[in-house]
Amino acid sequence: GDSVTQMEGPVTLSEEAFLTINCTYTATGYPSLFWYVQYPGEGLQLLLKATKADDKGSNKGFEATYRKETTSFHLEKGSVQVSDSAVYFCALSSGGSNYKLTFGKGTLLTVNP
Amino acid sequence: DTEVTQTPKHLVMGMTNKKSLKCEQHMGHRAMYWYKQKAKKPPELMFVYSYEKLSINESVPSRFSPECPNSSLLNLHLHALQPEDSALYLCASTPSSGVSNEQFFGPGTRLTVL
Numbered sequence: 402g403d404s405v406t407q408m409e410g411p412v413t414l415s416e417e418a419f420l421t422i423n424c425t426y427t428a429t430g431y432p433s434l435f436w437y438v439q440y441p442g443e444g445l446q447l448l449l450k451a452t453k454a455d456d457k458g459s460n461k462g463f464e465a466t467y468r469k470e471t472t473s474f475h476l477e478k479g480s481v482q483v484s485d486s487a488v489y490f491c492a493l494s495s496g497g498s499n500y501k502l503t504f505g506k507g508t509l510l511t512v513n514p
Numbered sequence: 515d516t517e518v519t520q521t522p523k524h525l526v527m528g529m530t531n532k533k534s535l536k537c538e539q540h541m542g543h544r545a546m547y548w549y550k551q552k553a554k555k556p557p558e559l560m561f562v563y564s565y566e567k568l569s570i571n572e573s574v575p576s577r578f579s580p581e582c583p584n585s586s587l588l589n590l591h592l593h594a595l596q597p598e599d600s601a602l603y604l605c606a607s608t609p610s611s612g613v614s615n616e617q618f619f620g621p622g623t624r625l626t627v628l
Contacts, residue, residue, distance in 0.1 A: 433615075435616055444520075444604050444619040444621040444622045445604065445606075446619065447616045490556055494615075501562070504557060505556065506555070506556060507554070507555070509554075
């Protein structure tokens with residue numbers, strides 16, 4: 402079945418540091434890949450997505466590239482801010498799972514001033 | 515209108531109570547979802563409605579009863595819940611059940627069962 406593996410957190414960084422959160426996946430067919438962010442006390446918000454190999458999703462300074470050869474979709478940001486503190490979920494959707502979202506376990510990011 | 519709304523924001527109920535959660539979207543989306551999220555965990559899918567028909571039930575106990583009265587509205591009826599059902603309940607929608615469509619999530623209802 403489909404699965405998503407994310408790096409374990411928590412991740413603690415200083416403001417303006419570089420961020421990488423690793424995400425690898427296993428899926429049938431050709432999945433779409435997503436990063437969602439959940440701020441404290443809120444629901445999930447789509448951060449970015451990619452629907453085919455070599456696509457790069459980007460939003461608010463965050464980027465992730467769909468790498469089919471390594472089955473990865475790592476999230477990066479060049480300079481994090483305190484306001485980026487949140488839980489980040491990598492997720493996939495594939496026809497083999499009836500279009501359900503399969504989530505990774507989530508990574509808690511804390512950015513200190 | 516590009517959001518999913520959920521009411522109430524917080525709910526406290528006893529194990530003998532009957533209550534309902536409500537979800538609404540006016541984006542013309544035809545697939546709607548209920549998720550349960552425990553603290554520090556990813557959301558777990560409960561139900562999927564596609565074109566107002568229940569298409570997926572992830573073996574959810576019958577004390578949770580979903581309802582989709584129309585294409586904009588999704589309810590979750592709760593009865594005889596257990597304390598372990600305390601969680602954040604999230605609603606989501608998507609234009610259709612296509613693989614590339616992202617799901618739009620509401621802010622959730624924080625449920626506490628006493």
